[in-house]
Amino acid sequence: MDAQESKENLTTTSKSTASSNIHRPLQYMAQNYLLIWVDASIDEEKKDCQDTLTQLKNVINDVKLCTEPNQCIQVLNKFGKEQAFVITSGSLGQHLVPEIHGIPHLDAI
Template sequence: MEIKPSTTNNKLDSKRKSLPISSSNIEHLETFIIVWLDSNINKNQLLQKLLRQYITCLVTFNDLKLCEQWIKTRLNNEKILFIVSGALGQRIIPNIHQLQSIIAIYVFCLHPEYHTIWTRNYSKIHGIISES
C-alpha cells in the first residue's frame, strides 16, 4: 500500500508534507508518539504494521472521546504526530490543536478534496493523505 499526499490548492499547500517515512527521517521517528484515530482502525492492519517497523510507539483508537482524553493527559514535552480520519478529524482537531504536545496532524481519508476547506484553519495539519 502506498500513501500519497493529496494535491490541493490552498494556502497551506506550501506547508504540507508527506508522511515522514523516508529513510533520512526514520531515526527521527523514535522521538514521536504516533496517535491514530479512525473508527475503522482495524481495517488498516497493513499500514499499522508498516508504521511499527519505523516507530515503537503507535497508539490507535477507534473512539473519539477516549482518544481525546488520552491525548489531553500527555505531558507537554511529549511529541505527538496525530493521524485521524477526515470525519473524526473535523470533530477532534478543534479540541486538541492548541495542545503543545501535538506537533503535526495528518488527515487520512478517502476524499481529500472534501477535507481541504476545513483544514485550512489549522496550522498543525501538514497533509491530507489518501490511500489511493
C-alpha cells in the first residue's frame, strides 16, 4: 500500500462529552477539622490561589493560610481541639515538619 492509499484508508473519530446540569448531592463538609496551608509564595490575590482555596473550603470548613512556619505553629497551638492537617512543601516543609510532628491533634502533614 503506498502513501496515497494509506491516507485514504485513515479514519478519524472524535468523542465529545456533554456536560450535565443534573444537580449533584451536596458534598460532606468535614466539621471540626482545621487545614493549614503553609507556603511562602501564597498570594490570595492570584486567581490560581483563590480557586485552590475555594476547592479546599468546599471540603473543610476551616482553612488557614500561613507564609511562615512560626505562623503555622501558632495556629496549631491556638486550635488545640480540632484535628488538623498541614499542607506544605520544599524547604519550608523541611524546617516545619520536625517542629510540628509530635503535636497530638495533627492528623496529617
